[in-house]
Amino acid sequence: MTEFMRKHKGRRAFLSVCTIPALILFSVFMLYPTLNIFIISMYKWGGYSQHREFVGLDNFVKLFSDAKFWQSFQNTVLLIVIVTIVTMAMALLTAAVLTREKLRFKGFFRVVFYIPNILSAVVIAAIFSAVYDPSRGLLNTLLSFFTGGSAGQVLWLGDQKVVIYSIAIAMIWQAVGYYMVMYTASMSSVPESMYEAASLEGAGRVRQFFSITIPLIWTNIRTTLTFFIISSINISFLLVRAMTSGGPDGSTEVFLSYMYKQAYTNSSYGYGMAIGVLVFLFSFALSGIINLVTRRDSVDL
Amino acid sequence: MNRGDKLYRIFIYVVLILFALSIIVPVGWVFLASLKENAEFYQNPWSLPAGLYFENFARAWQEAHMGEYFLNSVIVTAVALGILLVVALPAAYVLARYKFGGRRLLRTLFMGGLFINVSYIVVPIFLMLVDAGNLVGTPIFLNNRFVLALVYASTALPFTIYLLSGYFQTLPKEYEEAAYVDGSGYMQTMIRVMIPMARPSVITVILFNFLSFWNEYIIAITLMTQDWAKTLPVGLMNLMKAQNAAAQYGQMYAGLVIVMLPTLILYILVQKKLTQGMNVGGLKD
Structure with a gap:
């Protein structure tokens, strides 16, 4: 074996050792489950039984x-629209103010605004349950203080x-700080001379x-927008599941909470995964649309 | 400064302060509420606790088993971070700095993984683990802290590899060349020279993933069905349900503090790193 070949062989072995564990874990716990969503969605399969019947697109x-399902669709879209618009507007404005204006306590504001992002969705759900409690909640008692205690609860x-x-407010509260910090970073790279x-x-x-x-941070806004929408679908589920379980009477049911409910409470995995497939397609379509709509000639610095 | 400017500045301060209060007040309130006795919860929620009722913490820790859950969370988070680093660092390094067949495919796969949300795949993962358990004869893959850690690490791979290989790409080529000239092998060069150089991004990765593993609850609630195996956020969900039934308010808020205190302390210690780290990564899951 020549020196070159031995080195070459060593290289191959090294590359394999480095990449194969990651590839295996990724395939087993992400790729395979993702493909399974599509496969299971074509079966009628309930509970722990081994009986799975192929039903095609039924x-x-x-x-x-x-x-x-349509109600959960409506709720999801409503949440995405409200939360995206308000969060983006608030994050961009606060970021602009914190980078452009000469203010005191800038660092303090930045640190505080980011706090919700480090809290668990369960913690946020618990905090907002305390805030929203009808008779002993922080919000209603505060409101009755201003209205003299007579306000209808x-x-x-x-x-x-x-x-x-109420869910939308919790989602906005959770997200603004993170995006603000991100936009502050990209805004501070805009040259002062402009x-x-x-x-x-x-x-x-x-x-x-x-x-x-x-215009100068438009590329950044575009990327964050796509990820924001995908994560909104997720966070709405995390909060709804911990706060209202979709209630009262389905009025806060979102895509993924309905999927989860069908799969577990109702034990119809096939049906649940069919919802999963639609959510997948929906979020991909939405990302595509957003990408198209927000396309501008990029401005280079 | 003219009048309009002054008004504008006052307006900005008012808005910023209100916004800050909307975060500080509820979070701070939880800390105060965790020190209240149960009877105090029937009074005005804005009143300060009458005394420091630390009993809540003792009861949450023992009676509500938050102590056990805390230990579970520590184990799962630590093991998951360990697995993640051992697996992701070499992969990220190689993908960033070597040209080889299949590199494009691997990159595309991991990039695509950024778009897969764990909430979508939690049901198939659960079913896969049930099936695997049936295959072995006992359901050893559920209520298994190692498996949970493995799932956490795997689902964090795309983001982590993306972030790390972005950093590896910025390192100059000369270091590796010098190491090879000195007779150091591939493996040695990676472990002794390159990974230590990636320290800033490794710290960022640890911080972000610590937060997401510690706070995660939807995978944990699905895979950890038995009481002893639960993690902190799942335990907190139990407490939230129990408080409505048994009016154990103090305990619930003590549990809430137990869940969020570690993340808050970490945040205060490293908040600069965390908010700067985002510029390295640019996005998160």
Whole structure:
């Protein structure tokens, strides 16, 4: 064996040792389960029984006439729209203020705003349950203090018309800080000279925000938007499961909580996974649409 | 400074302070509530605790088994971080710095993994582990802390590899060349020279994944069905349900503090690293 060949062989072995464990773990615990979502969705399979019957696309046909599924669809879309718009607006504005203005305690604000992001979804659910409690909650007692104690009590988690917005507030509370920190980072790389030039030409703060800051960090906004929407589908599930379990009467049921419920409470794995497939397709389609809609000629620094 | 400017600044401060209060007040309130006696929960929630009722913590720790769950969480988080680093570091290094057949495929796979959310695949993972248990004859893969850690590590691989290989790519080639000239082998070069150089990104990876493993509950609640095997967030879910039934408010808030205190302490210690680390990664799951 020549020196070159031995070295070459060593290289192959080294590369294999380095990549194969990661590939195995990834395949077993991510790739295979993902493929399984699609496979199981075509079976009728309940409970722990070994009996699995292939039913083709029956589960999907059933889904289209399942009113509860459509309700969870509606709730998910509503949450995505509200939470995305409000979170993005708040994160961008606070980030712009914290990078552009000469303020005191900037570091303090940044540290505090990021706190919700390090808390478990269960912790956030517990905190908001305490805030929203109808008679002894922080929010209602605060409101009654301002209105002189006579205000009708809002059932933040009990009123079917209100509860979805209560969840939205918790989601926004959870997310703003993280995206603010991220935008602060990219905004601080915008050169000061651009703002100076704009000031000289008489552009005010608002104008600078829309004509300089936003276009220059647009690439960053685009990427975060896609990930934000995917993670919203996830976080809405985590919070709903711990806070309301989809109730009252399905008014906070979201995609994944309905999927989980079908799979476990109802023991119909096939049906549950059919929902999973649709959620998958939905989030991919949505990412695609967002990518298209937000396409701009990129501005290079 | 003119009048409009002054008003504008006041307005900004008011908004920022209100926003900060909306975070500090509820989180701080939980700490205060964890020291209240049960009777105090029927009074105004804004009142301060009458005394320091640490009994809540003792009861949460023992009667509600939060002590055991704490230990489970520590074990699972530590083992998961260990597995993750051992598996992800070499893979990230090799993917960032070597050209070989299959590299593109591997990269695409792991990149695609960034889009797979654990909440989607938790049901198939559960079914797979049930099936594997049937195959062996006993359900040894459920209620198994090592398996839970393995699942955590695996689902964190795409993000971790993405972040680490991004960092490895920025390191200059000269270090490896010098090591090879000195007669150091591939493995040795990686372990002795390159991985130590990636320390900043390794710390970032540990921080982010510590938080996500410690806080995770949907996989844990699915795979850990027996009481003794539960992790802290799952135990907290139990306490939340129990408080409604048995009015054990103090205990519940003590449990809440037990879950979030480690993450808050870590955050205060390393908050600079955490918020800067995001610029290295740019995104998270």
